[in-house]
Amino acid sequence: MYLKVKRQITLYGVIKNIFLWFFSLCCLIPFLLLIISSFTEDKSIMQYGYSFFPKKWSLDAYIYLFSQGGKIIHAYGISVFVTVLGTLMGVSMTLLLAYPLSRKELPGRNILSFLVLFTLLFNGGLVPSYIMWATVFHMKNTIWALLFPNLMVKAFFVIMARSYFQSSIPLEILESGRIDGASEGKIFSKIVLPLTKPLIATLVLFIGLSYWNDWNNGLIYLTDSSLYSIQNVLNEMIKSIQALSSMGGIASSRVALPSNTVRMAIAVVGTLPLLIVYPFLQKGFVRGIVVGGVKG
Amino acid sequence: MKSKTRKNIVRYKWLYIMMLPGMIYLLINNYIPMAGLVIAFKKVNFQTGIFQSPWCGFENFKYLFRTKDAWIITRNTILYNLVFIILALVVSLALAIFLSEIRNKKLRSFHQACVLIPYIISYVVVSYLVYAFLGTNGLVNKGILIPFGGKPVNWYMESKYWPFILVFVNTWKNAGYASVMYLATILGFDDSIFEAATLDGVTAWQKIRYMTIPLLKPTIITLTMLNIGRIFYSDFGLFYQVPQNSGAILQATNVLDTYVYRGLLELGDISMSSAAGLYQAVVGFVIIIAANLIVRKISPDDAIF
Numbered sequence: 001m002y003l004k005v006k007r008q009i010t011l012y013g014v015i016k017n018i019f020l021w022f023f024s025l026c027c028l029i030p031f032l033l034l035i036i037s038s039f040t041e042d043k044s045i046m047q048y049g050y051s052f053f054p055k056k057w058s059l060d061a062y063i064y065l066f067s068q069g070g071k072i073i074h075a076y077g078i079s080v081f082v083t084v085l086g087t088l089m090g091v092s093m094t095l096l097l098a099y100p101l102s103r104k105e106l107p108g109r110n111i112l113s114f115l116v117l118f119t120l121l122f123n124g125g126l127v128p129s130y131i132m133w134a135t136v137f138h139m140k141n142t143i144w145a146l147l148f149p150n151l152m153v154k155a156f157f158v159i160m161a162r163s164y165f166q167s168s169i170p171l172e173i174l175e176s177g178r179i180d181g182a183s184e185g186k187i188f189s190k191i192v193l194p195l196t197k198p199l200i201a202t203l204v205l206f207i208g209l210s211y212w213n214d215w216n217n218g219l220i221y222l223t224d225s226s227l228y229s230i231q232n233v234l235n236e237m238i239k240s241i242q243a244l245s246s247m248g249g250i251a252s253s254r255v256a257l258p259s260n261t262v263r264m265a266i267a268v269v270g271t272l273p274l275l276i277v278y279p280f281l282q283k284g285f286v287r288g289i290v291v292g293g294v295k296g
Numbered sequence: 297m298k299s300k301t302r303k304n305i306v307r308y309k310w311l312y313i314m315m316l317p318g319m320i321y322l323l324i325n326n327y328i329p330m331a332g333l334v335i336a337f338k339k340v341n342f343q344t345g346i347f348q349s350p351w352c353g354f355e356n357f358k359y360l361f362r363t364k365d366a367w368i369i370t371r372n373t374i375l376y377n378l379v380f381i382i383l384a385l386v387v388s389l390a391l392a393i394f395l396s397e398i399r400n401k402k403l404r405s406f407h408q409a410c411v412l413i414p415y416i417i418s419y420v421v422v423s424y425l426v427y428a429f430l431g432t433n434g435l436v437n438k439g440i441l442i443p444f445g446g447k448p449v450n451w452y453m454e455s456k457y458w459p460f461i462l463v464f465v466n467t468w469k470n471a472g473y474a475s476v477m478y479l480a481t482i483l484g485f486d487d488s489i490f491e492a493a494t495l496d497g498v499t500a501w502q503k504i505r506y507m508t509i510p511l512l513k514p515t516i517i518t519l520t521m522l523n524i525g526r527i528f529y530s531d532f533g534l535f536y537q538v539p540q541n542s543g544a545i546l547q548a549t550n551v552l553d554t555y556v557y558r559g560l561l562e563l564g565d566i567s568m569s570s571a572a573g574l575y576q577a578v579v580g581f582v583i584i585i586a587a588n589l590i591v592r593k594i595s596p597d598d599a600i601f
Contacts, residue, residue: 012500016394023391024410026468030425031413033435037428049438050428097318100311107308112315117601119326121525122581125573126556127566128332129325131346153321156522184310213418216532220561234420238427238540260433267421274416282405289480291515 038264061265079229082146086211090152091203098161120155145221163290164199201284230270336574356571373551377527387471392478411472419533455548517598528580
């Protein structure tokens with residue numbers, strides 16, 4: 001039997017829809033402006049400002065990008081390398097750390113869990129970390145500075161992964177594996193991992209995103225611009241605009257600086273891979289999120 | 297009993313080995329720098345090296361708290377974070393509940409993708425976007441204020457606007473992400489009780505008030521507690537990149553994290569930076585302990601430790 005729920009317009013429904021569309025458009029529209037202004041003629045931005053309906057369209061920014069490609073492609077390569085390696089290492093380490101913590105019978109589990117949680121509550125801050133990575137590990141001006149500091153394993157994701165294991169892997173399956181005499185390693189790789197795909201999609205998205213979008217490590221540890229990731233190149237271009245505005249208008253006409261539209265074009269190119277990857281991960285990743293108790 | 301424990305440890309050997317890489321990473325990345333907090337009590341001398349530098353007691357702190365910076369950055373950090381936590385909670389909860397009620401699958405993934413766009417974009421790109429709206433050639437000045445007879449505003453020089461701009465940008469950037477956390481929990485609820493409630497004539501508001509929110513309570517408390525734990529920290533990107541490091545508006549945009557960064561890398565003042573860093577770490581820790589004690593009193597199950 002079908003139950004028909006009458007569709008009627010309610011105050012609640014109206015508020016709900018207005019709120020959703022308003023927020024969605026707020027998120028979408030600035031992004032459209034980014035794309036549109038990268039296809040705008042630079043002069044019309046200087047003259048009429050950024051606009052959704054540019055006076056003159058132009059491909060100049062992209063033509064310039066491809067002619068100057070070397071630096072951008074190099075930075076792109078660095079971003080890809082760091083993101084792929086960092087995500088691979090980060091996701092594996094997070095899964096490997098979270099799974100044992102999800103096993104209630106593991107001796108010492110509470111202490112180990114707390115050691116992970118504590119990193120969320122207290123930290124040494126920028127100065128000691130900087131001194132450690134720069135002087136003890138000599139990572140200043142190496143590509144490893146983009147890979148290791150801060151991003152790889154985050155306690156929040158470990159706790160999320162642990163909650164996922166606890167809520168989504170039935171204990172009976174683990175039990176049956178043990179009765180069959182499988183080792184813990186085998187149980188994890190043959191039984192648990194195949195059931196963990198949504199979680200993996202979530203972690204790949206979150207950790208990959210934090211690597212791709214990171215400019216902090218580059219800002220702190222790199223002075224050698226040949227190691228810059230795409231985000232650091234973008235960051236560098238903002239700085240040159242800042243320098244320009246402090247110099248005043250006259251200097252700006254003489255110095256050739258990256259134009260408004262080229263910056264927008266690089267921003268578009270830098271965001272593109274995420275927009276391509278996102279739809280593939282979207283399905284899995286909401287199912288992969290389990291925010292359970294922190295105590296577990 | 298003892299031998300059983302030992303047997304367990306042998307049995308679980310693999311589980312411990314699995315945890316090693318992650319634990320070693322956290323040890324290096326998070327625990328070793330904690331020991332470095334003692335730098336705050338030293339007069340750093342690069343000739344002799346940091347660990348040989350002489351102790352100077354609370355000298356660095358005296359210096360830090362004598363400046364009026366200490367008050368401004370503390371005030372900014374806490375006030376912004378309080379507003380962020382409350383607004384993000386309300387907006388992301390509303391988003392999550394509304395998203396979960398969309399029956400049309402395509403429409404839901406459209407909205408879901410939209411609200412996540414800001415989260416996907418890096419803060420560097422966000423600062424470009426803000427500049428496209430607020431710069432001298434920005435949309436707000438050239439597209440709205442001037443055509444409608446207003447005067448253009450030099451946004452990056454006027455600190456009075458920045459509290460609103462930063463709150464807006466932060467909510468815009470993070471509400472989508474937070475809403476997905478709640479959405480994931482809501483989608484895990486048992487549908488049948490909600491359907492039963494609908495058939496019994498329970499209104500949408502009542503369902504939210506008496507069913508969804510109570511069921512979400514553990515998630516809300518967990519995420520809010522973690523945010524409160526970060527109340528003395530701020531997103532460096534938001535406060536450094538978005539205002540484009542503009543000196544004129546520091547009054548409204550300087551927070552502990554940007555202060556420490558500027559001290560360390562722009563001024564080279566390690567002592568002061570590390571004093572500010574220790575202040576941040578300790579007060580932040582005291583706040584989370586206090587918040588946790590309160591939660592433990594009210595609902596013990598939801599305390600985070």
